[in-house]
Amino acid sequence: MTDFVVMRRPLRHILCLTLLLCLALAPSYAAVNYTISFADLEQHLVEVHIILPEGPEQRELQLPVWNALYQVRDFAQYVNWIRARDRAGRPLSIHELNPSRWQIVGAQGGAVIEYQIFLDSPGPFGAQLDSHHAFFNLAQLLMYPVDARNTSMVLRFNQVPEGWHVATPLRSMPGDSFGAESYDSLVDSPVEVGTFQESDFDEGGAHYRVIVDGDPGDYDMKKIVVMLRSIVTSATGWMDDRPFDSYMFLYHFPRGPAGGGMEHAYSTAISVNADVVARDPDLLASITAHEFFHLWNVKRIRPQTLEPVDYSKENYTRALWFSEGCTSTAADFIRLRGGLLDEPHFEQELASGIAELERRPAHLTQSVEDSSLDAWLEGDPYYRRPERSISYYNKGELLGIALDLAVREASHGQASLREVFQWMNLNYAKKGRFFPDSEGVRTAAEAVSHADLGWFFTKYVAGTEEIPWNDFFRVVGLRITQGKTTLADPGFVASRNFDGPMTVEVVNAGSEAEQAGLHAGETVLEINGKTAGLESSQEIARLNPGDSITVKVRSRRGGDRELKWKMGSREEISYELNDMETLTKEQRAQRAAWLKGEAETPPGEHSE
Ligand SMILES: [Zn+2]
Numbered sequence: 001m002t003d004f005v006v007m008r009r010p011l012r013h014i015l016c017l018t019l020l021l022c023l024a025l026a027p028s029y030a031a032v033n034y035t036i037s038f039a040d041l042e043q044h045l046v047e048v049h050i051i052l053p054e055g056p057e058q059r060e061l062q063l064p065v066w067n068a069l070y071q072v073r074d075f076a077q078y079v080n081w082i083r084a085r086d087r088a089g090r091p092l093s094i095h096e097l098n099p100s101r102w103q104i105v106g107a108q109g110g111a112v113i114e115y116q117i118f119l120d121s122p123g124p125f126g127a128q129l130d131s132h133h134a135f136f137n138l139a140q141l142l143m144y145p146v147d148a149r150n151t152s153m154v155l156r157f158n159q160v161p162e163g164w165h166v167a168t169p170l171r172s173m174p175g176d177s178f179g180a181e182s183y184d185s186l187v188d189s190p191v192e193v194g195t196f197q198e199s200d201f202d203e204g205g206a207h208y209r210v211i212v213d214g215d216p217g218d219y220d221m222k223k224i225v226v227m228l229r230s231i232v233t234s235a236t237g238w239m240d241d242r243p244f245d246s247y248m249f250l251y252h253f254p255r256g257p258a259g260g261g262m263e264h265a266y267s268t269a270i271s272v273n274a275d276v277v278a279r280d281p282d283l284l285a286s287i288t289a290h291e292f293f294h295l296w297n298v299k300r301i302r303p304q305t306l307e308p309v310d311y312s313k314e315n316y317t318r319a320l321w322f323s324e325g326c327t328s329t330a331a332d333f334i335r336l337r338g339g340l341l342d343e344p345h346f347e348q349e350l351a352s353g354i355a356e357l358e359r360r361p362a363h364l365t366q367s368v369e370d371s372s373l374d375a376w377l378e379g380d381p382y383y384r385r386p387e388r389s390i391s392y393y394n395k396g397e398l399l400g401i402a403l404d405l406a407v408r409e410a411s412h413g414q415a416s417l418r419e420v421f422q423w424m425n426l427n428y429a430k431k432g433r434f435f436p437d438s439e440g441v442r443t444a445a446e447a448v449s450h451a452d453l454g455w456f457f458t459k460y461v462a463g464t465e466e467i468p469w470n471d472f473f474r475v476v477g478l479r480i481t482q483g484k485t486t487l488a489d490p491g492f493v494a495s496r497n498f499d500g501p502m503t504v505e506v507v508n509a510g511s512e513a514e515q516a517g518l519h520a521g522e523t524v525l526e527i528n529g530k531t532a533g534l535e536s537s538q539e540i541a542r543l544n545p546g547d548s549i550t551v552k553v554r555s556r557r558g559g560d561r562e563l564k565w566k567m568g569s570r571e572e573i574s575y576e577l578n579d580m581e582t583l584t585k586e587q588r589a590q591r592a593a594w595l596k597g598e599a600e601t602p603p604g605e606h607s608e
Helices: 002-007 017-028 183-187 221-239 274-279 281-293 320-337 343-358 368-377 392-410 417-427 437-449 454-461 469-476 512-516 536-541 585-594
Strands: 032-040 045-052 058-062 079-086 094-098 101-105 111-118 127-129 134-136 153-158 165-167 171-173 177-180 191-194 197-203 206-214 246-253 260-263 267-271 478-489 492-496 502-507 523-527 548-554 560-566 568-579
Touching (some): 153 183, 197 221, 206 221, 221 246, 221 281, 221 320, 246 281, 260 281, 274 281, 320 343, 320 392, 320 417, 343 392, 343 478, 392 417, 392 437, 417 437, 469 478, 469 585, 512 560, 523 536
Parallel strands (some): 032 153, 206 246
Antiparallel strands (some): 032 045, 045 111, 127 134, 153 177, 165 191, 171 177, 197 206, 260 267, 492 502, 502 523, 523 548, 548 560
């Protein structure tokens, strides 16, 4: 606000901080210049000041409707006001074309746009300013000039509280500013501003920054760095590639609800509840390996359907089973290679993943490609019901395992999922090409296995056929056995939309939960005194039939109440992976290679 008033006067009359700011802007007139002012921490208000270079007389500015999550979130709802003027300070007319797009006229000599935006959405998929810190996914607050999205961008911060520091993978530039070659790379760079802890390390020729926003008593930085060294060494070795010189891990360990990670080309932002970090280091390693592997899969090995990004509406893609699910498969192999996962736990995780898929009736009606297309419905609780949808994370990870085993079998151990990824890296990513969704994965898998794998993609990727698990696992000498387990049953199903609130989807008829007065659609605030979040399913899993459960809920009209009842029980199918009765020498050799995520024989000339 202050900058705006001052800059409309001739610069020589001004002696204040703003002058320094303006002088610093001078060399960058060809770039789009953004200044983010921390206008009001308590009220979560940011003021954005954009200087546009010379260009067309009539210009349009777009604020993305989505970012980070495959969900339209209409960030424009938070824009309180907007105004524009030319570079001489004369007001320009600004006209709203749709809720997220504005037109200015008379901007041929450049223009200055200012607006105020409210930011209080926490977590790695959000943007937030408060008295503790600021964390920004920049696409949620920065409009871009539609005619200059590929122009170089300069970013500054203003009115930052004393003692706060900035952490971002963006390139540092003179005058405390940061640069990016385009809007897309600018908004692919998360920003943390606050009083975080930092521990950097070098490994394999690259520099890694580790930024943690949390209570230092809640975590052990040394252990985190040991884990990270293992993950980065294992992943770059698995891919035989390191397409960066520096990379930033940005962690938030809040005491309250948290959960999730967001991938970027040169960084990741991850949020995990502080108790979970202490209790379950494997979960942190698993999320971290997944997000780190995304720097290849989805960021560089990128489906054509996500390019170019359309910030103005949904970007439909069938490829998320691969871009998300198989990222989890790769993360499994990275953890196995790095000693962060052992064989029994790996096989247990696979067996419970299979159970999760088989328990959802929708596995026979929704293909994993359709689940990818429907990602944009995940914000709706009804869509998340087991009879309506499957998860492309869950089935995609399992298909990554199945594809790996199919490639091993077809190539007699000469290739694996690792070669599929390396082939895609060389033939798509390194050549600056995007891959044609599932067809591109098939091309890669067939190239490295020298076999026709059309059946795999028809039946299990595009289709909904039951997956004959034992046919796949035979190659490594494993078989799956189905059993029944009695589980403690809370009498309701609840789920969360990423780091959104937990919502009750279904209350089982005749259950104690129903008698206690729980209703579908209500928000679960606490379970047994603990804030509902990522860790709630573990909390419930620890209870036995007959134990009491206390659930604090908020009704749709907003009233909070506490309900208490006794846990029931239910029988569910469960799976176990066990060795086949007799293992051949070949199966043993394949198993050993499988557990390292590599081909039995180095592929050499087979990798085209
Ligand atoms: Zn992911």
